[in-house]
Amino acid sequence: MADWDEITGGITAARGYRAAGIAAGLKPSGLPDLALILSDVDAIAAGVFTTSHVRAACVDYCRQRLQTKHTTRAILCNAGQANAATGDQGIKDTIESANLLGKELNINPESILLASTGVIGQRIKMDALANGIPKLVAQLSETGSDAAAKAIVTTDLVTKSIALETTIHDRPVRIGGIAKGSGMIHPQMATMLAFITCDAAVSPTLWQQMLTRAADRSFNSITVDGDTSTNDSLIALANGESRTPAITEIGPESEKLEGMLTAVCQHLAKAIARDGEGATCLIEVQVTGAADETTARQIAKTIAGSSLVKAAIFGRDPNWGRIAGAAGRAGVPFEQDDLKIKIGDFLLMENGQPLPFDKGAVNAYLKQAASGIYLKEDTVLITVSVGHGNGFGKAWGCDLSYDYVKINAEYTT
Amino acid sequence: MADWDEITGGITAARGYRAAGIAAGLKPSGLPDLALILSDVDAIAAGVFTTSHVRAACVDYCRQRLQTKHTTRAILCNAGQANAATGDQGIKDTIESANLLGKELNINPESILLASTGVIGQRIKMDALANGIPKLVAQLSETGSDAAAKAIVTTDLVTKSIALETTIHDRPVRIGGIAKGSGMIHPQMATMLAFITCDAAVSPTLWQQMLTRAADRSFNSITVDGDTSTNDSLIALANGESRTPAITEIGPESEKLEGMLTAVCQHLAKAIARDGEGATCLIEVQVTGAADETTARQIAKTIAGSSLVKAAIFGRDPNWGRIAGAAGRAGVPFEQDDLKIKIGDFLLMENGQPLPFDKGAVNAYLKQAASGIYLKEDTVLITVSVGHGNGFGKAWGCDLSYDYVKINAEYTT
Secondary structure (H helix, E strand, O other): OOOOEEOOOHHHOOOOEEEEEEOOOOOOOOOOOEEEEEEEEEEEEEEEEOOOOOOEHHHHHHHHHHHHOOEEEEEEEEEEEOOEOOHHHHHHHHHHHHHHHHHHHOOOHHHEEEEEEEEOOOOOOHHHHHHHHHHHHHOOEOOOHHHHHHHHOOOOOOOEEEEEEEEEOOEEEEEEEEEEOOOOOOHHHOOOEEEEEEOOOEOHHHHHHHHHHHHHOOHHHEEOOOOOOOOOEEEEEEOOOOOOOOEOOOOHHHHHHHHHHHHHHHHHHHHHHHOOOOOOOEEEEEEEEEOOHHHHHHHHHHHHHOHHHHHHHHOOOOOHHHHHHHHHOOOOOOOHHHOEEEEOOEEEEEOOEEOOOOHHHHHHHHHHHHOOOOOOOOEEEEEEEOOOOOEEEEEEEEOOOHHHHHHHHOOOO | OOOOEEOOOHHHOOOOEEEEEEOOOOOOOOOOOEEEEEEEEEEEEEEEEOOOOOOEHHHHHHHHHHHHOOEEEEEEEEEEEOOEOOHHHHHHHHHHHHHHHHHHHOOOHHHEEEEEEEEOOOOOOHHHHHHHHHHHHHOOEOOOHHHHHHHOOOOOOOOEEEEEEEEEOOEEEEEEEEEEOOOOOOHHHOOOEEEEEEOOOEOHHHHHHHHHHHHHOOHHHEEOOOOOOOOOEEEEEEOOOOOOOOEOOOOHHHHHHHHHHHHHHHHHHHHHHHOOOOOOOEEEEEEEEEOOHHHHHHHHHHHHHOHHHHHHHHOOOOOHHHHHHHHHOOOOOOOHHHOEEEEOOEEEEEOOEEOOOOHHHHHHHHHHHHOOOOOOOOEEEEEEEOOOOOEEEEEEEEOOOHHHHHHHHOOOO
16 A cells, blocks of 8 residues: 555645636637745745757756856746747847746745746747736635646646645655646647655755656656657645655655655656647556666666557557567567566466467457556556566557548648 | 769679579468578678577577578578467577478478568478478579568568679679568568678678678667667678689678678668658758767667657648757767757757758648658758767658557557
């Protein structure tokens, strides 16, 4: 059993946070497009950003900021324009955005982190942003999580939100999160953003380490189509408003907090994969028997990202040969005689040899799992063992459907 | 101008080679499924094989064979059963195949290399193979290239064949090749095979080095869907029957021969990409300004393999943002201010900044290039510059269409 419970409230479940989201006129559609998260007090901030060598101005800004200043009061996010490939003007717009919000909140602009999502090559509509900021601040509320979650999406089909609660030193500690993903009709908006609030007190170094590991076990373990964005950002705040003793070293408390942080990240990551373009189900791949967690995850991610595996799952086809093929090309050496493959509870390959199996039964499992009957979620489970090591890793993806091609081919620049 | 001319004759264009292909009853369809290439004399053999950790028995067999014995008389290829994931029995079947052919040809079975393509997990139908071998040998002919090319395909839409001729020391030297690719309706048959014959005399070490480099510049630079097969094999023979002096060190002759070998490999590789599942056109990506050829090719291949780029080209959409995004995540550092992107002759991005362009004109180029009007082939050209280095590399892919998903989802194991 998990050491925590799911609660309501999203990013405003943790104490000392308010949030808001409004339509400021940045998106041509008139939908909500400006979100704000505010901590009442200085919060320890950690971040994980895109590894792409083509990055948005806000990504470079946040990365530099977090290297020199570990506390943050607010996160401002605009949707509509990615502010990527916008050159020097892009950096100026990012700084100006922080200045405008700092003035309105009467806080140091350096206490603000920024994220953008939208069309690459387009500047933020600064007039609309400037007009929107006072309205946004006026909307800040302790129940504002849903409004913020709605304002960070681009073409996601659903908003993504979660909050969990545990007990540390007999006091409740909460972590909430919102995210946007890749349910994108305009794939130039293919950015993954996630914002996390926590009311524990934790040292900056430990918080960043926890977030980096949690990101590897969640957002870095999902794949929709292998295309990394210019704007991907994960920012997590911890403001200490739970009034629990500060966690400054590794121990039972840090492990509990990291476990809950990882669970929040995994919930959001799976929600993003399930909402992948054209997806009809989530695919979870579990790999055991590898040398370590990293290589296990690498194999899992290669399988989850294989176009052939994804198309087979869309066809509800128990095509273990494609799973074996993807495992083999993951760049991780293993003895093929150790390979074992299961779909759901059905063993299809063992000791590197194909086994006879009831194709109709596995096809029925795939149909039912994808429709959500088995796991209460639309998840197809693939389990692969590659040897006798202790390395265990998971990855998530989605199936590849006609709609993926349709969505991505019929978009016109 | 190239130093060579295209000639007819495929793998039997080079002197001292005969080939054959027959329907031996290995494929359920009754189509040709057994191919043989025979050199009249011992030929120097080089090979490049799949990097997958899940491999067919014949791949392991050939790799070991080439480590200890550099000459070969024959290549036997069966289509229908991949003989991968068949355990110890698979190795026995491979050895038995060589023994059967060796006996029929009255040559040492160790002088035979083998390749298989077909369904993973299925043994070769040895009875059919044994019955077929005498008929296959009886069909050997100096005009047998087309028959062999037809017998190695699985679900390719077209056969792939080429022959080139140059002059070395005033004598004609020829290289021919046949290949099968991924025009696969049953993607468990997703194997790339290519067999090359050459009548130059060349040292084993040099021939292997030439083939390895040529493979990197051709077969290893194409991507249809990123799925590497268990059976991928490239085998090249050089039998000296041109009666030209042996090439044993690097010089003008070796460079000419390697250039022609590379051209043969590139022709076959592009034919495979163009025949990718559901593809409507070939995409050629050229990258300049990188530190070296390897990193240039890595960026080119990432762009050519991006699902978002591929879907955009299917939609004939000049979506430069996706090209920039793919370049950025290729794992090769560059300054984004150095990024320059062209589609055809249209400059879309320079110094990392988007440029205004005539969308209708680029869309028209894409429609015409994909239909083959520009280059006499259905090729869309994408050119990317990432800096000021001398590294230049190319990669090829195909667009991502509804049919790719249809082909791969509707296949039933």
